[in-house]
Amino acid sequence: MQAYEFINNLIPPLKLSDKTGMALAWMEEIRTDILPVVDQGNFLGLIREEMIFDMNNAEKLISEVQLDNQMCWVYSDKHIYDVLRVGAEQHSNVVAVLSRDQHYLGVVTMEDSIAAFADSLSIQSQGSVLVLSLFMTDYSLSEISRIVESENTKVLSSFITSDPLDDAKIKLTLKLDKPELRHIKATLERFGYKILDHYQEESGISGEEDRIGNLLRFLDI
DSSP, X not given: OBGGGGOOTTSOOBOXXXXXXXXXHHHHHHTOSEEEEEETTEEEEEEEHHHHHHXXXXXXXXXXXXXXXXTOXXXXXXXXXXXXXXXXXXXXXXXXXXXXXXXXXXXXXXXXXXXXXXXXXXXXXXXXXXXXXXXXXXXXXXXXXXXXXXTTOOEEEEEEEEOTTOTXXXXXXXXXXXXXXXXXXXXXXXXXXXXXXXXXXXXXXXXXXHHHHHHHHXXXX
């Protein structure tokens, strides 16, 4: 799940000597609105379609454009989570990937990152999703897993998000391998856990669009 594994080789880098008109042609060809700019193997930033349109001069060189997102990059050995984090912080649909000696290797798209993240969370597996609210000091995944497993259910994956209403609390999202949640919810509540929400998936759901859609829904809790 390292960044270099998800480099999209269909997105080429621009050079400073390239013209903005060529950049627009490439964007149209590969159906993107953003491209990386590289000089002698060094990542310089990103150029966006709207920036070129604002200039209204297809003959201008890339070197004459003030580039965006000079810090929109990760090292090649960083986890795909870091790609998602940097992309979100930089408000960019692509993130550059650099070697440890700062050499440009390529870019990873947010679409590919989300698909990889969905795989890591077992989104494609049938089951259900449960969202708990608890204090960080009370968090013990091993204890929660033990309770879930007492109902003959497995925790396939989990992740934590902060509670915007209470800094001391977290939201714990669990992906479970069983669609039926009634007994699990009752057992967790008996042990004092507060359940915020749940999603019971229907059988037959498949495909990349459904998986990514489910992931985004789960993250937007």
